[in-house]
């Protein structure tokens with residue numbers, strides 16, 4: 207029984223060496239966190255079958271998976287999570303036992319400009335996947351389930367819904383961090399759509415016994431991050447000598463987590479998490495936006511050889527605030543630490559240094575993303 211295991215035993219178990227191979231469907235695997243997760247999983251569990259389903263929206267990029275494309279155990283399928291028929295075929299054909307669900311519209315600013323796609327993908331898409339997995343689980347996986355004590359065994363099946371801390375709303379300066387029992391209070395169309403999908407995942411466990419697990423994570427950063435989000439946008443604008451737009455007074459606080467640490471936490475949730483449970487994941491790194499941008503500027507001044515503007519802090523510009531801008535997020539990750547043995551391992555200084563170096567060394571990755579569509583989006587959000 208996992209409940210009697212020590213934390214050391216749990217940590218060792220998450221190595222997975224003794225497990226039968228899993229067969230995973232990773233939705234949104236061509237996006238930022240999804241592709242980092244695919245890299246993590248392929249190197250950690252090379253014997254597992256891994257199938258990515260991704261619609262390749264503006265945020266999805268086949269290049270993000272170039273390092274794993276030729277692996278025998280890897281398959282990429284272009285498709286939409288709202289396409290029930292395609293999902294049914296994939297689940298059956300690939301005998302999937304684990305769904306890791308990343309696919310989403312993920313950017314708050316875009317959800318303010320056009321919420322429709324957020325409802326479609328995040329709510330209807332998640333519903334479609336849950337329904338498909340329910341049918342698959344009833345007809346195939348459930349029969350193979352021996353006992354609920356076999357947590358970590360592929361026979362139990364897992365639907366891991368990767369979600370966000372934004373569902374909890376905004377904290378005041380003296381409020382305690384979000385826990386798993388903090389009431390939901392989403393403030394943007396993005397967070398409302400993620401809250402809706404969380405509720406569906408939860409309901410499918412309570413109503414149908416489907417083994418769903420929800421994780422609510424804070425702000426990630428690292429490689430393959432699309433340059434609409436704060437950190438990659440600032441890195442690229444610094445390299446291009448463009449203004450660094452800081453919303454409002456720059457005092458909003460986010461809790462930053464290196465994406466590799468998020469992947470390790472998801473691994474722990476898949477292997478050891480309890481169906482029907484929610485786990486908060488956070489970096490214990492609360493930073494004000496303006497401080498973060500200044501830190502990035504200092505790192506760029508130190509690491510980038512040919513900056514158009516140096517020191518690059520001169521590029522900072524305070525701009526009109528994001529409507530409904532949440533003031534502060536902070537995560538209490540005690541549950542995942544005590545129950546699953548996970549803690550973050552990368553400090554924000556070290557993670558940002560690695561990230562800055564990645565954007566410096568991978569200009570071939572981000573240059574093509576600055577398309578006409580991207581420029582039009584940029585003009586609309588920043589009114590420039």
Ligand code: NAD
Pocket residue numbers: 233234235236237238239240259260261262263264265266267285286287288307308309310311312313327331368369370371400422423424425426427432
């Ligand atoms: P992302 O925008 O970089 O990637 C999303 C991926 O989903 C893309 O590859 C895109 O092509 C794909 N996709 C979008 N709509 C689809 C559809 N209808 N069908 C199939 N594929 C589709 O997102 P991300 O930042 O990597 O976030 C991944 C997940 O993690 C999301 O569910 C997000 O809510 C959650 N999350 C993100 C963060 C963060 O800081 N980025 C933090 C916590 C949780």
Ligand code: DAU
Pocket residue numbers: 312313314315369370371372423424425426434435436437439451452453454458459460495528535
């Ligand atoms: O907290 C988890 C969430 O983190 C995820 O669920 C979302 O998918 C992810 O996009 C992220 O949401 P945020 O809105 O916090 O991330 P973003 O990078 O867009 O913004 C971070 C902070 O920086 C936020 O307070 C807004 C501010 N910001 C952002 C941009 C793009 C600026 O000041 N200027 C900018 O140009």
